[in-house]
Amino acid sequence: MTTDPADTLAGRYGPVAAMALAVLVLWYGGALWLNGPQAAEALTRSGTGWGTADLIRQAFAMKRPVLPTPDQVAVDLWNSLTGHPVTSIRNLLYHTAVTAGSALTGFAMGVVLGVALAAGIVQVRTLESSLLPWIIASQTIPILAIAPMIVVILGNMGFTGLLPKAVISMYLCFFPITVGMVKGLRSADPLALDLMRTYSATTRQTFRLLRLPAALPFLFASLKIAVAASVVGAIVGELPTGGQAGLGARLLSGSYYGQTVQIWSALVMSAVLSVALVAAVGAAERLFVRAGRGGAR
Amino acid sequence: MSRTTPMSPAPLVMLVAPLLPIAWQGGAPVYLPQSPAALACFAVSLGALLLRGTVRGSLAEAVLLLAGVVAAFAAPVLLIGQGLALAQAPGVWVHLAGGVLLLWRVLALVAPLDGAGRLAGPALFGLALVALWEILTRGFEVPAVLLPPPSAILAALAANAADLWDDFRQTVLKSVLRGYLIGCGAGFAVAILADRVPALARGLLPLGNLASAIPVVGIAPIMVMWFGFDWQSKAAVIVVMTFFPMLINTLAGLSSAERIQLDLMRSYGAGYWRTLVLLRLPSALPFLFNGLKINSTLALIGAIVAEFFGTPVVGMGFRISTQVARMNLDVVWASIAVAALTGSLLYGALALAERRATSWHPSFRKR
Numbered sequence: 003m004t005t006d007p008a009d010t011l012a013g014r015y016g017p018v019a020a021m022a023l024a025v026l027v028l029w030y031g032g033a034l035w036l037n038g039p040q041a042a043e044a045l046t047r048s049g050t051g052w053g054t055a056d057l058i059r060q061a062f063a064m065k066r067p068v069l070p071t072p073d074q075v076a077v078d079l080w081n082s083l084t085g086h087p088v089t090s091i092r093n094l095l096y097h098t099a100v101t102a103g104s105a106l107t108g109f110a111m112g113v114v115l116g117v118a119l120a121a122g123i124v125q126v127r128t129l130e131s132s133l134l135p136w137i138i139a140s141q142t143i144p145i146l147a148i149a150p151m152i153v154v155i156l157g158n159m160g161f162t163g164l165l166p167k168a169v170i171s172m173y174l175c176f177f178p179i180t181v182g183m184v185k186g187l188r189s190a191d192p193l194a195l196d197l198m199r200t201y202s203a204t205t206r207q208t209f210r211l212l213r214l215p216a217a218l219p220f221l222f223a224s225l226k227i228a229v230a231a232s233v234v235g236a237i238v239g240e241l242p243t244g245g246q247a248g249l250g251a252r253l254l255s256g257s258y259y260g261q262t263v264q265i266w267s268a269l270v271m272s273a274v275l276s277v278a279l280v281a282a283v284g285a286a287e288r289l290f291v292r293a294g295r296g297g298a299r
Numbered sequence: 300m301s302r303t304t305p306m307s308p309a310p311l312v313m314l315v316a317p318l319l320p321i322a323w324q325g326g327a328p329v330y331l332p333q334s335p336a337a338l339a340c341f342a343v344s345l346g347a348l349l350l351r352g353t354v355r356g357s358l359a360e361a362v363l364l365l366a367g368v369v370a371a372f373a374a375p376v377l378l379i380g381q382g383l384a385l386a387q388a389p390g391v392w393v394h395l396a397g398g399v400l401l402l403w404r405v406l407a408l409v410a411p412l413d414g415a416g417r418l419a420g421p422a423l424f425g426l427a428l429v430a431l432w433e434i435l436t437r438g439f440e441v442p443a444v445l446l447p448p449p450s451a452i453l454a455a456l457a458a459n460a461a462d463l464w465d466d467f468r469q470t471v472l473k474s475v476l477r478g479y480l481i482g483c484g485a486g487f488a489v490a491i492l493a494d495r496v497p498a499l500a501r502g503l504l505p506l507g508n509l510a511s512a513i514p515v516v517g518i519a520p521i522m523v524m525w526f527g528f529d530w531q532s533k534a535a536v537i538v539v540m541t542f543f544p545m546l547i548n549t550l551a552g553l554s555s556a557e558r559i560q561l562d563l564m565r566s567y568g569a570g571y572w573r574t575l576v577l578l579r580l581p582s583a584l585p586f587l588f589n590g591l592k593i594n595s596t597l598a599l600i601g602a603i604v605a606e607f608f609g610t611p612v613v614g615m616g617f618r619i620s621t622q623v624a625r626m627n628l629d630v631v632w633a634s635i636a637v638a639a640l641t642g643s644l645l646y647g648a649l650a651l652a653e654r655r656a657t658s659w660h661p662s663f664r665k666r
Contacts (some may be wrong), residue, residue, distance in 0.1 A: 016498070017498040017499065017500075017501040017502035018501065018502050018505055018506075020498075020502055021502030021503065021505075021506055022506075025506070036525070068524065068525065069525075080381065104578060127407070127410050127411075128406045128407040128410050128411070128420075131410040131417070131420040131421065132406050132408070132410070132420040132421050132423070132424035133424065134421075135421040136421065136425060136428070138643075138646060139639065139642075139643045139646075141596050141642075142596050142599065142638070142639045142641070142642025142643050142646060143635060143638065143639045143642075143647075145600065189485060193463075230511060233514060234514040237514045238514075238604070241607070248438070253517050253520065256520075257520035257608060262521075265517065265520060265521060266521075267511060268396070268517065269514075269517040272513065272514050272517060273509060273513045276513070276514075277508070280508070282308070
C-alpha cells in the first residue's frame with residue numbers, strides 16, 4: 003500500500019489551491035464579461051480611442067460594477083476594517099460583532115430547545131408519534147415571511163433589539179439539532195442498552211451514561227450545521243427590523259443604493275464569520291469527543 | 300413497554316371549574332350553573348373522566364376520553380358565540396387545561412397503533428393546536444395585527460384564492476421546480492465527476508463548506524441584478540442554494556458502500572460504472588434522499604427570500620412583503636399557509652418515495 007495522496011502536503015492542499023485559483027480566474031473572467039458592456043460604453047463616451055487593455059483596466063475598476071473584482075472587494079474590506087475605529091458605524095467589524103451577538107444568542111437558545119425536544123421525543127413515546135411530524139412541518143414555513151411579524155409581536159411585548167433576531171436564529175437552529183440528537187440518542191448500541199437493563203439502571207441513568215455519550219458525535223455534526231444556520235437567521239432578522247447595524251443591514255442598504263462592492267464585502271464577511279464559528283464548534287468537538295469514537299468527517 | 304401505564308391524576312384539575320367564574324357579561328361574573336351550554340360540556344368532560352374505568356381496551360378508552368376533550372374545547376367556543384368575554388374568566392380556562400391534559404392521555408393511548416392509526420396521533424395533535432390557537436386568540440381578544448385566528452386566515456384563503464393560485468404558479472411551478480431540478484441534478488452530476496477524480500473532491504469539499512456558510516439572502520440581490528426580476532433570478536438563487544448540499548450528500552453516499560461488497564464487485568470483474576449503478580448508487584440512496592429532502596425546504600425558502608429583492612407583481616414573497624406593509628396580516632398568513640402546505644407536501648412525497656426506494660434496496664440483489 004503506497005501512501006494515500008491525501009496524506010501528503012501537496013496532495014492535501016494542492017487541489018484546494020488549484021480550486022481557489024480556478025475560482026479566482028473564473029471570477030475575473032466573469033467580471034470582464036459582466037462589466038464589459040458598461041466599461042465599453044464609458045470609454046466610448048470619453049471620446050478617445052481605446053484598445054483591449056484599456057477595456058480590461060476599465061472593467062476591473064468601475065465605481066458600481068455588476069460584479070466587483072476580488073481585489074476591489076479586498077480593498078473595500080481593508081478600508082472598512084482599518085479606516086475607521088471599531089466602534090464606528092462605518093467599520094465592518096462592528097456590524098460583524100452585532101450579527102455574531104444575535105447569532106450566538108439564538109444558537110444557545112436553539113441548542114437548549116433542540117436537545118430538550120430530542121430528549122423528550124426519545125424518552126416519551128407520546129411525543130415521538132405526535133410531535134415529530136409537526137417539527138418537520140415547522141421548517142417549511144418561510145422564516146423570512148414571519149420574521150417581520152416576530153419583530154412586530156415581540157416589539158409590542160416590549161422586546162426590541164437583540165432578542166427578536168435571536169428568536170429567528172433559534173428557529174432556524176433548533177431543527178437540525180433536534181433531528182441529529184434524536185438519531186444520536188437512538189444510536190446507542192442495543193447490546194449496551196440490554197446491559198443497562200441487566201444492571202437495572204433507571205431510565206435516567208441509561209440516558210446520562212449511555213445515550214448522551216453515544217449521541218455526542220451526532221450532536222456536534224448537527225451543531226456545525228446549526229451554527230451556520232444561526233448566522234443566516236441573524237442576517238435575515240436584520241432585514242425587516244430596518245436594522246441600523248449588522249451584516250444584514252449592510253446587505254440591504256448596499257442593495258438599495260447599488261453599492262455592489264459593499265454587498266460583496268458584507269457577503270465575504272458573513273462567510274468568514276460562519277466559517278470561524280463552524281471551526282470553533284469543530285475545535286470543541288475535538289475537545290469533547292474522544293478520538294476513535296468517530297465524529298463528523 | 301407495558302401496554303397501558305396508569306393515568307396521571309392531572310386532568311382532575313378541571314374539578315375546580317365550578318368554583319370559578321367562567322365568563323363575564325356586562326361586568327358581572329357568570330358561573331357554571333348559569334350557562335346550560337357550558338354546564339353540558341363540563342358534564343361530558345367530567346363523565347368521560349370518571350367513566351374511564353368502565354370501558355375495556357385502550358381504543359375504547361381513547362374514544363371515550365376524546366369526547367371529553369372535544370367538550371372541553373367546545374365550551375369556550377360556545378361561550379364566545381354567545382358574545383361573552385372570557386379574558387378574565389379562570390373557570391373556562393381551567394376546564395380547557397383539563398381537556399388538554401386529557402388529550403395527552405389520548406395521544407399516549409393511540410401512540411402504539413399502526414397502519415392507518417399511525418396518523419391519528421399527529422392529526423389529533425395538529426387539530427388541537429389549531430383549535431387552541433383559535434380559542435386563545437379569540438378568547439383573549441388578541442389584535443388581528445399580531446396573530447389572526449385560523450378562521451380569519453381560512454376566510455382570507457377563500458377570498459384571495461385567485462391571487463394565491465397565481466402566486467403559487469409563479470413561485471412554485473416556475474422558480475422552485477426549475478431551480479430545484481437544476482441544482483440537485485448539477486450537484487449529483489458533479490459528485491459523480493468528483494468521485495472519478497478524487498483531487499476534484501478534495502478541492503470542492505472545502506469550497507462546499509464555505510458556500511454552505513454564505514447566507515443565501517446575500518446572493519439574492521446579486522442574482523436579481525444579473526438575471527432580472529422574473530423566475531430566472533429565483534431559480535439561480537435556488538441552484539446556488541441546493542447545489543452544495545446535494546454534492547456533499549452524494550459524495551458521502553457514494554463512500555457508504557461496504558468494503559466487502561466492493562471487493563465482491565471487483566472479484567466479479569465489474570467495471571467502475573457497473574459497480575456504481577448496481578452497488579454504490581443503491582447504497583447511497585438514503586443519503587441522496589436526505590439531500591433531496593433538505594433541499595426541498597431550502598428551495599421554497601430561497602425563492603420567497605429572493606422575491607423580497609424584486610419580482611414581477613406576483614409571487615408568494617411579493618404578496619407577503621406588500622401585505623405586511625398594508626397590515627393585511629390575514630392575507631400574509633394565508634400565503635404562509637400555502638407555502639407551509641406546499642413544503643410539507645414536497646417533503647412528505649419525498650419521504651414516501653424514500654420509503655418505497657429504500658425498502659426495495661435490500662431486495663435488488665435478488666434479481
